[in-house]
Amino acid sequence: MTQVAVVGGGLAGLACGVALADHGIAVTVVERADRLGGRASCWRDRVTGDVVDIGPHIFHSEYHNMLALLERLGTRDLICWQPGKVLTLASKPKPTVLRHYPLPAPLSLGPSILGAPGLGMQDYLTMLPTGWRGMRFGEEQVDELDRINGLAYFRSLGVSEALIDWWWRFASMVVTNVPLERVSAASLMRIHAQLSGYRGLHFGFAKVGLGELYTGQAVRVIERAGGRVLRGRGVAYLSGSERVDGVVLADGTHIPARQVVSALPPHDLDAVLPGRWRGRAPFDVLPRFEPSPYVCCYLWFDRDIKAERFASHLWSPGRLNYDFYDLSQIRQGWRGRPTVIASNIIYSHRAHPLSDGEIVRRTVDELAEIAPRAAKARLLHAVVHRVPMAIPCATVGFERMRPRARSPIPGLTLAGDWTRTHMPCTMEGAAKSGFMAAEAVLAERGIRADLAIDARMYDDLAGVARRAVPNRSVP
Ligand SMILES: Cc1cc2nc3c(=O)[nH]c(=O)nc-3n(C[C@H](O)[C@H](O)[C@H](O)COP(=O)(O)OP(=O)(O)OC[C@H]3O[C@@H](n4cnc5c(N)ncnc54)[C@H](O)[C@@H]3O)c2cc1C
Known part of the structure; x- marks a missing residue:
């Protein structure tokens, strides 16, 4: 019998799986998609062969849980840090460069x-x-x-x-x-x-595809401890009555488990809960978590357009994009290549009626406001990733809805960036939630472990x- 089933092979699920494997526990991670990594994943672009992320992500120097996970997996040095300049803001008529001066915080x-x-x-x-x-x-x-x-x-x-x-x-x-x-x-x-x-405090970016930072390495750690990672196998529902006793996959396979960790986003958890648990706190609020959608663009130019490594537009009502990243200044081995830009359209409802072509056109125009050479350069290739949920919206009441790792159902533990980590919904929050869930699983077995790292003073x-x-x- 699998000792612990972890549902969801995103960052939270894999962080939990690694922490449990390090305590000698055989976990079965079940991931619905063919690819691991969830909202922090990457894949190879079919036209260029370049590895692109679901959308560009930033790390920062206080990401202690995420960096501890990468340290454990041997990939911590694959973050490219930007300690001098924090961020360039495209204010008009001149940019505002945020950097630290030698003054106390x-x-x-x-x-x-x-x-x-x-x-x-x-x-x-x-x-x-x-x-x-x-x-x-x-x-x-x-x-x-x-x-x-x-x-x-x-x-x-x-x-x-x-x-x-x-x-x-x-x-x-x-x-x-x-x-x-x-x-x-x-x-x-x-x-x-x-x-x-x-x-x-300063920002950093992955020198490789996001998933390349942790997914394969996490699978190896989990397998070495006798566990397994199933991909392309969705969980249809959690089984059990008074306590959870395993998971049932979409193809009807029952995986019995003494303990189950849900590392699913709120709506996916809601979909796999047995009806009798659904109305109970904290599950009753799951349908109220609102997704914040993104549209992320990747643009391949025919030349170096001399863009900033990391720059952002300020807010204005009609604007699509906020942050722009020049991947040729970030990705390992890409220096000297013509510019490849990634950008984020955040809370992207305003972009949803637009065609991909229109989004690309407006993204190039907005990029040219920051890097004027973009207007003259030839765009060789572009892709638009429409992401239904980047993170749940932190609207009024959000913090009080976030559930703790320990659920009221014996044997069922909750993880995911949206759970009560005292962190924003980020990679850091997801990694911390995975560690918190592992602590809760171990505590049920009488093992005390301090895995999650709290924000410092x-x-x-x-x-x-x-x-x-x-x-x-x-x-
Ligand atoms: C475009 C974008 C930009 C972002 N920018 C940043 C950033 O700059 N910095 C930052 O720190 N964070 C950023 N984030 C947020 C960060 O990616 C997430 O907070 C984090 O990846 C969430 O991880 P998770 O494991 O909690 O959830 P997920 O990654 O959503 O993992 C859940 C997994 O469960 C799987 N699943 C769902 N249903 C089932 C089922 N029934 N059975 C089995 N598996 C199932 C899903 O396929 C998924 O793999 C961004 C996210 C996006 C999408």
Whole structure:
């Protein structure tokens, strides 16, 4: 009998499988798709032979769980870090380059934004109350802030409308994938506090395809411990009555298991739950998780268009794309090649009625605003990936809906970026959820293991302010 069945071969499921394998447990991972990696996967483009991701992803230097997983799998050095420049924002008439100045956190990025076109000193001063709250932000505030949207919250703190339009509408879309008027203030403030609270926080990108970072390596670890990874085999439903006792695949095969980990997104979990469990908390809210869709474009040019490695447009109502990545400056062995660009259309409903051709045309136009040579270059090839859900929307109430790893059904543990990790829905959140699920599985067997890594205390002034908050938990 399989000891533990893990449903879902994305990052959360594989992180859990690896952690359990490292404790000598034979797991069976069941993945519906032919390819592992879920929303952090990659494949070979048929025309060019290049490995492309589902969409471009960024890592950052505080991704402790994800980096621990890569360390375990021997691929940690396949992240290309960008420590100097954090990000170039395509503000008009001149770009704003975010970089850290030698100041204590959370002030180090401040000088980069001072002087941003369209903002004046009175706008920056209205940011002070938000900055103060960000330094003191911690998980004990999440329940309360989860009841209010980001726009109402920043207005209540007196942030100027110019700064809301310039910074917060952009930040909300790129970090939570939800517009400011819908985002949970708790979800947005958590990310703000983390991005500003750590000294020198910087971004990184995969030098290889995302799935190449961890899927094959994870399978080897799981198999070495006596486990297996089934691909192209969807779970139809979880079996059991009072406790879960295995999974039944779409072809009717029953895989008995003492413990089951669901590493599925909310709607997929809802679809495999037996009817009698569906109405019970925390499963009753599963249909309310709303997907944030993406459209991701890959563009192959005939020449080097001298693009930034990583640049983003600011928010404006009619714009399609936010972030652009020049893969020829990121992928191992691609230096010197003509430019290959990847871009993200986030919360992409506005792009859905457009044809792929129209999306490509507008993406090239928007790229040319950042890298003017794109307008003159010949586009050799382009692909458009339509992704129904990048992450669940962190709308008002989202944080309170997120379930804990331990479910009320004995033997059933939950993982996935959307579960209660005290993290945003990211690769880091997914990896942490996998480790948390493994801890819960081991605890049921009487084994105590500390696998998941919590966010550390903020640095410098942010840390001083946070430590002064009475009854504080971890940040
Ligand atoms: C375009 C895009 C851009 C992103 N950008 C970033 C970024 O810049 N930085 C960042 O950190 N994160 C980013 N993310 C988010 C990140 O990819 C996800 O948070 C993470 O991959 C989620 O992993 P998961 O294992 O929780 O879920 P998933 O990857 O969704 O894994 C669930 C798996 O379960 C499988 N499954 C579903 N139903 C069944 C069934 N019935 N039986 C068996 N298997 C089933 C699915 O096929 C899937 O493989 C982005 C995501 C996308 C799509």
